[in-house]
Amino acid sequence: LSCLIGFEVTASSRHYVDRLFDLDPQKVLQGVIDMKNAVIGNNKQKANLIVLGAVPRLLYLLQQETSSTELRTECAVVLGSLAMGTENNVKSLLDCHIIPALLQGLLSPDLKFIEACLRCLRTIFISPVTPEDLLYTDATVISHLMALLSRSRYTQEYICQIFSHCCKGPDHQTILFNHGAVQNIAHLLVSTSYKVRMQALKCFSVLAFENPQVSMTLVNVSVDGELLPQIFVKMLQRDKPIEMQLTSAKCLTSMCRAGAIRTDDSCIVLKTLPCLVRMCSKERLLEERVEGAETLAYLIETDVELQRIASITDHLIVMLADYFKYPSSVSAITDIKRLDHDLKHAHELRQAAFKLYASLGANDEDIRKKVSLGKKTEC
Secondary structure, three states, rough: HHOOOOOOHHHHHHHHHOOOOOHHHHHHHHHHHHHHHHOOOOHHHHHHHHOOOOHHHHHHHOOOOOOOOOHHHHHHHHHHHHHHHHHHHHHHHHHHHHHHHHHHHOOOHHEEEEHHHHHHHHHOOOOOOOOHHHOOOHHHHHHHHHOOOOOOOHHHHHHHHHHHOOOOOOHHHHHHHHHOOHHHHHHHHHHHHHHHHHHHHHHHHHHHHHOHHHHHHHHOOEEEOOEHHHHHOOOOOOOOOOHHHHHHHHHHHHHHHHHOOOOHHHHHHHHHHHHHHHOOOOOHHHHHHHHHHHHHHHHHHEEEEEEEEHHOOOHHHHHHHHHHHHOOOHHHHHOHHHHHHHHHHHHHHHHHHHHHHHHHHHOOHHHHHHHHHHHHHHO
């Protein structure tokens, strides 16, 4: 907490914490609700409350069976709001063992309380300071989360988001796969909620990455009579949001690299590859261009024919020359924020371009010559 002490601890902050200890349960509830309203968008107030010891008391109230469901739910909401502050806030919450308390809350029969706990868990797990392994310390947790997927669109959205952020490498992929992640999440790809569809798609993206077992399974799974590769292809269409197009392309790329989809399949040659080339266009955001180029480099890395097709698709080699033009002198003059953004992504853009250049010219001398000419235009 030492890094938080610098914040001025105000009398009002002390008042909010004191009310959590009132003997009247109704006054405690109102105090938590008032605290919730006070911390929204106010990082200074969040830090003050953490320094004053609000977190242990909120966790105590959340875990007490004598607390009303409404009080426990409001406590979870406030804790989630505190977690949306700085990384130091999240570290403080972790130090108070918030994750076991919230996971225990998921055993409640009350759906609103479960959703509030999941929303808070989601916020904590997507923080870079939270170790992903905390999700896997108890084998029963994953099974219970799978079971909660059927409860509501909010449980679906939050749980898929937790899985996609906490799936880092083959060990995590295996655990989720063995607990039925593919079967439990597949039908969410056709949910009426865009957020649920998107989070389910991100789950498959991380599950299938460099994982032949998952990829070989996905290719044979169907939802409402439609195979998953067909569903992914529909999500590649130009009228779909860019993040959906990109993530679908990553799923199909992983399945192709694993051998689950042939490199000459039309869904790769006519859909996935052109989509990824589109993502390299200067019309796209810098982050999207980085992701598009890196995914395309991975897709074509070992296949000569895909390399040839990519090299003649939509002037890709010329497009890559633009990756070296950031930050531009125009943005430096007109928009300081744009310059800062360009500087942050300039290195990533160059790295992505070099990866794609390497994949394009890996096997074919003619393509290497085109790449060489393209590079000269950058200088």
